[in-house]
């Protein structure tokens with residue numbers, strides 16, 4: 001059986017690098033397993049493809065160490081409600097400024113994904129105060145437009161620069177040197193044969209009332225069960241102003257006795273509760289992933 005992984009394209013995105021790193025991981029467990037990657041123009045479209053059975057897995061960015069949550073991923077996960085987290089993949093993110101320009105003062109516009117623009121915000125303010133910052137759907141969406149225009153630049157990876165044959169004017173422009181992003185590998189609930197075991201569980205819930213202490217009750221369940229929260233993030237329910245959904249990452253296996261009991265208690269103090277699954281975290285080496293991509297493209301030559 002071939003494993004197909006949906007990712008945010010076009011070719012050369014950080015999500016594709018994370019998908020390549022994850023497929024190396026899959027091949028280490030079963031070297032005969034063919035893995036195909038399939039690009040989609042947006043994160044929701046990639047997730048929808050897995051929900052509709054078009055791909056086996058989707059890999060999506062969920063949280064960055066500098067900029068925090070990737071809200072499109074959280075919102076789409078809540079809307080679909082049928083995708084489960086299979087693994088988390090943490091990967092270092094090093095941005096470069098790609099451009100045909102020979103000096104910074106010639107650059108009038110910088111294109112990139114809003115997450116990447118934010119991760120380089122201080123560097124951009126300091127070094128390119130004159131440039132317009134233009135948001136694109138991914139860090140590679142605008143790269144084709146750089147080839148014959150030396151007044152524009154894009155923020156993308158070194159690997160993308162090689163793929164699109166573009167020079168890197170400045171390396172490592174991210175504001176924080178240990179900038180990294182966590183990705184989730186998602187699978188359709190119905191196609192999951194065995195429950196995945198692991199160290200982490202992610203949930204989201206809404207509250208039955210908007211009153212003092214309403215959030216304290218679910219948090220108290222975690223405190224009494226001795227379950228550590230590694231993240232809590234709120235998103236608007238989109239029903240009315242001031243109403244929120246809470247996304248939490250727990251350091252527990254939902255299948256353990258403690259996890260099961262906490263989930264049962266949460267049912268009594270939440271309005272809707274969705275368990276996105278239990279999983280482990282793996283780290284990804286972007287240079288190994290890029291090397292894998294190079295071998296694949298060499299093999300594809302006639």
Ligand SMILES: O=C(O)C(=O)C[C@]1(C(=O)O)C=C[C@@H](O)C=C1
Nearest residue numbers: 013014015061113115138139181
């Ligand atoms: O645009 C890309 O290259 C992506 O893979 C998306 C994305 C994100 O949404 O966070 C992934 C990792 C980096 O944090 C920057 C951008």
